[in-house]
Amino acid sequence: MRKGVYPGTFDPVHYGHIDIAIRATRLFDEVIVAVYERSQKNILFSVEKRVALLEEAVADHPRIKVAQFGGLLVDYVKQVGAFAIIRGLRVFSDFELEFRMAITNRRLAPDIEVVNLITDEKHIHISSSTVREVASLGGNVSSMVPPHVNRALKEHFARLGDDGPDSVDLISLRD
Amino acid sequence: MRKGVYPGTFDPVHYGHIDIAIRATRLFDEVIVAVYERSQKNILFSVEKRVALLEEAVADHPRIKVAQFGGLLVDYVKQVGAFAIIRGLRVFSDFELEFRMAITNRRLAPDIEVVNLITDEKHIHISSSTVREVASLGGNVSSMVPPHVNRALKEHFARLGDDGPDSVDLISLRD
């Protein structure tokens, strides 16, 4: 059985992620969407919540599993019996990081392949940080995330009050 | 009347910003330089100070207004009756962010146009973070910012003592 791991933070899952996971099922018999479990600054949802949002998002796709992991990615890939890391390429600037990841992971574990799928142009502008920023400012993210994620975002920011976004990509601090 | 909004953090305004704002007056009857008002880490000047420095910088240009704003950029653009967001493109790596901003903003508000002007090559290397870094280390930024901004930077760092720059772009941590 060909297994592939699709790793990420998924904070939260968006339509771009879901598109990549589904398309990966054509290449792999099982696709494990692996949520990195460590706490990072600027994380909105707990790892349990991120896993739950993902599970609901891919509920109709039995060959997609959702799991959480820590430690070195290549160790996790081996541990679950997969041979490939799946990555969605979004835009140019992704590539340098993907390239570095791919080469470093290959050095750490030469048997593990990195497979890149190009994000659909409909989803090219979506990233989790953009979703968080727009949602935190009350903007409409219904074209970026499934309805249940949209609800989770609204609940989160309603509960949190008006603390502002963790990033300001849509204005750009780098001026 | 054609109105355009030129948004940013402007911490502080530099010659590259001023050049873009003035050139934008050829396309728009009124250019609103809109200072993002939220507190962010690594911000040097308060929003009031940033607005004041900008107002002095464009005092000779009656069709350039300075304002502050919060919330979603496209909401602000609509609220002031503008139809366009003005952005200065500086270098390659700017483009990916600008592209994502432009597409996301268009999804959020299809009526709002994003207009890019290419920064003059004289100002190609100037960013607010470079200005802050050089000024914090006692370097001469008189070729990057107007005299009144230079004075404000000197006062700021004299009062602050030697706390070091918030970024070290000129050395590069990414080694």
Added chain:
Amino acid sequence: MRKGVYPGTFDPVHYGHIDIAIRATRLFDEVIVAVYERSQKNILFSVEKRVALLEEAVADHPRIKVAQFGGLLVDYVKQVGAFAIIRGLRVFSDFELEFRMAITNRRLAPDIEVVNLITDEKHIHISSSTVREVASLGGNVSSMVPPHVNRALKEHFARLGDDGPDSVDLISLRD
């Protein structure tokens, strides 16, 4: 005597750094590897430790000196009687930063030349942040750093316990 300064954070030194420093000795009679001394967030080793690791790494190369510095880079370059800043170019995304550094430094000190050497493709994927991430997760970095740096990393993370990496480049937060 032609002197060049090779500045950086070197947290920690890796094979890519050593390769650039050695190759620079063909262009310069003396190469000063200059460790930026300020505390930055996410720094693993103290400046003294970083200098010591570098000194051991280049012990066989008498024309390479190791030093620490603070303040503006161009001021340091002048102070040690050098006329050039040496930089290793790794990948595309390096270039924009290097370009901005070079132009800004030239404005600050027109007499100082910036010399770029292209990193060997064997080392193209190595950065100090990747080394820190892999080492913090117990991965094998022996192909990236000399044995004495590998030992220092192991000691550091053994003492520190399991606090996790400061970056997660190999998973990518930017999803």
Added chain:
Amino acid sequence: MRKGVYPGTFDPVHYGHIDIAIRATRLFDEVIVAVYERSQKNILFSVEKRVALLEEAVADHPRIKVAQFGGLLVDYVKQVGAFAIIRGLRVFSDFELEFRMAITNRRLAPDIEVVNLITDEKHIHISSSTVREVASLGGNVSSMVPPHVNRALKEHFARLGDDGPDSVDLISLRD
């Protein structure tokens, strides 16, 4: 009256071009789509045909004029009383060329502004050379060009016989 010139080869016009021309009418009272008239290798349609296809494509937009020009672009812009050059930015790699064009044109004529609009993501993959390649191989370009351009392409390649595409972007010679 604010006039802008949107220059290009338009061989043939596609939906990306039309989108940019229409959006430019929000910034300019008159947009002159200016077809470069010189013969170039790999040109499919004569300048007269390219102008005619454009005229039909923008027939519903009275403030968009179509014209042909030769010589230096900035001379043409001045001659028609315009003050700006309009360009559509498509993808990353466009930017370097656009940047060089913008700076060179500004040196030749400092009064002329270059205004960039970011291509809609629906049209991000369309270029005239892709249209020519797909059409020459009998592929369906109806999502890329208006019906009358599609017909002109079919007639052209029917008359021409099977001579093959002038480019093979979809396979890539650069392997």
Added chain:
Amino acid sequence: MRKGVYPGTFDPVHYGHIDIAIRATRLFDEVIVAVYERSQKNILFSVEKRVALLEEAVADHPRIKVAQFGGLLVDYVKQVGAFAIIRGLRVFSDFELEFRMAITNRRLAPDIEVVNLITDEKHIHISSSTVREVASLGGNVSSMVPPHVNRALKEHFARLGDDGPDSVDLISLRD
């Protein structure tokens, strides 16, 4: 049976190509290396010769087939019963073209997936045009191509006499 098509010009096949084809066999039950058959300018070897050189290069890999094709790539992929196009990503600048190819091909045939594998860093600098240039000038390409391709190149240039390379990438005309 999962079939993938790895298309290209392969003029001539080099180690980077062979590496991608072999790695693709982990994802696909059959990998069809598909040589574009049309004559192009600057082509060194006939399509028959390119196919023969490839067949010898992958002779030990029974699941890799070599074939030639013309016409639209997606039509060929469907015709052989494959569902994916395999591409090797080499360096940054590849990506824009790959991205455009992927999106255009998806528009032409939404069922066909584009799968990207990142070229091993050992082969990152190799392209067929570099091979042709170095070989045409008598340089040693034995680290870039298998021995039988090296021999074919030597025979070709011995027979041809000293006509010079079709490209001068190693000097760069773009100065």
Added chain:
Amino acid sequence: MRKGVYPGTFDPVHYGHIDIAIRATRLFDEVIVAVYERSQKNILFSVEKRVALLEEAVADHPRIKVAQFGGLLVDYVKQVGAFAIIRGLRVFSDFELEFRMAITNRRLAPDIEVVNLITDEKHIHISSSTVREVASLGGNVSSMVPPHVNRALKEHFARLGDDGPDSVDLISLRD
């Protein structure tokens, strides 16, 4: 004696070239500006004329020599007793080609170093092809090339008549 070779086509030499050659004399005791002698399509001036224009341009710099060469660049570098290839980096998109050149040349001759200097931002937009295009259309290139090169261009295009530019970078065929 440290010798470096600065190779190129120099058709014609422009201020960006001269700036790099002069700055390279700080790193090398002798800088050999090496003009590639083969005929290429789109070449304006003969190799003898290109050498003569260069010699006049650097006449005041006795440590800069001008020469012509053919064959493999690394063979020429060894033959003249140099150990380094000098390259000027202009903009982002230069880098991929430079990177490929550097790695390929290092494979062909590991002893030869590639040294990159970043082009002054004043000259960032100048390339020989832009000079040829603007001059062929009667545009003013006096800010791009020395007076004697300007005269040679005018004579060339006066004699040639109005044959049009070999490239149309300032309009862009890639629309």
